[in-house]
Amino acid sequence: IDSVLDxxxxxxxxxxxxxxxxxxxxxxxxxxSGMGTLLVSKIREEYPDRMMCTFSVFPSPKVSDTVVExxxxxxxxxxxxxxxxxxxxxxxxxxxxxxFRTLKLTTPTYGDLNHLVSAAMSGVTxxxxxxxxxxxxxxxxxxxxxxFPRLHxxxxxxxxxxxxxxQQYRALTVPELTQQMFDAKNMMCASDPRxxxxxxxxxxxxxxxxxxEVDEQMLNVQNKNSSxxxxxxxxxxxxxxxxxxxxxxxxxxxxxxNSTCIQEMFQRVSAQFTMMFRRKAFLHxxxxxxxxxx
Numbered sequence: 001i002d003s004v005l006d007x008x009x010x011x012x013x014x015x016x017x018x019x020x021x022x023x024x025x026x027x028x029x030x031x032x033s034g035m036g037t038l039l040v041s042k043i044r045e046e047y048p049d050r051m052m053c054t055f056s057v058f059p060s061p062k063v064s065d066t067v068v069e070x071x072x073x074x075x076x077x078x079x080x081x082x083x084x085x086x087x088x089x090x091x092x093x094x095x096x097x098x099x100f101r102t103l104k105l106t107t108p109t110y111g112d113l114n115h116l117v118s119a120a121m122s123g124v125t126x127x128x129x130x131x132x133x134x135x136x137x138x139x140x141x142x143x144x145x146x147x148f149p150r151l152h153x154x155x156x157x158x159x160x161x162x163x164x165x166x167q168q169y170r171a172l173t174v175p176e177l178t179q180q181m182f183d184a185k186n187m188m189c190a191s192d193p194r195x196x197x198x199x200x201x202x203x204x205x206x207x208x209x210x211x212x213e214v215d216e217q218m219l220n221v222q223n224k225n226s227s228x229x230x231x232x233x234x235x236x237x238x239x240x241x242x243x244x245x246x247x248x249x250x251x252x253x254x255x256x257x258n259s260t261c262i263q264e265m266f267q268r269v270s271a272q273f274t275m276m277f278r279r280k281a282f283l284h285x286x287x288x289x290x291x292x293x294x
Contacts, residue, residue: 123254
């Protein structure tokens with residue numbers, strides 16, 4: 001861990017103006033959850049005033065690779081609630097679904113999944129890296145998305161998602177992007193936004209477009225689907241416009257939502273955790289490493 005922190009320190013020292021840290025890890029395995037959250041808390045200690053963003057791959061409902069996933073996830077949730085500023089939930093199963101359903105891939109590889117994640121990640125940080133009409137950074141995003149400090153678990157989406165073959169035939173308009181962006185099938189984590197309500201949301205548009213049109217669409221969405229937005233936060237969608245679109249597209253948009261439906265994911269993991277913990281299954285792996293039972 002010291003050698004990792006050394007590398008981080010060297011990188012941080014060569015920055016002019018350090019905005020924050022992004023960390024990608026999975027919460028199911030041992031390394032991502034244990035080492036990942038340890039790293040988060042160590043970086044937090046050293047740079048308390050910098051943003052800490054994690055892109056965390058949550059255990060999926062059907063696809064599971066290790067038996068002790070629920071334990072690892074619950075232990076790392078505790079760390080993420082305390083130490084990270086923004087946590088973007090991802091989920092392998094939802095990513096596979098997007099690949100099958102929207103991108104029409106028959107055998108998606110990890111490369112395809114990572115491509116989706118990287119599209120969302122680059123969308124979140126594009127305003128830091130390119131000029132734009134309406135800029136946003138990680139801190140601004142956090143200020144506008146987090147009503148209460150502990151509620152910093154977001155769902156992410158990306159549009160346009162079209163299969164590689166039909167990409168060049170689709171005309172992109174702001175209304176079309178907006179519609180696809182709020183579509184439940186586009187969410188990169190397996191919780192359905194129709195089952196909860198949005199506290200806040202952010203839309204990062206990229207490409208040449210008028211900010212007026214973006215604002216109109218955002219108002220439009222809130223008025224049409226007002227039942228899905230909490231009424232005690234007025235105009236709860238933040239928008240940003242960045243001039244440079246991703247490679248191969250004319251326009252794109254990244255969606256980040258702070259929705260109450262993320263509790264589905266927590267409930268699922270906690271149910272699995274409770275089932276195993278009640279029988280003290282597999283606990284010896286953890287107690288053997290010096291942890292104690294509660």
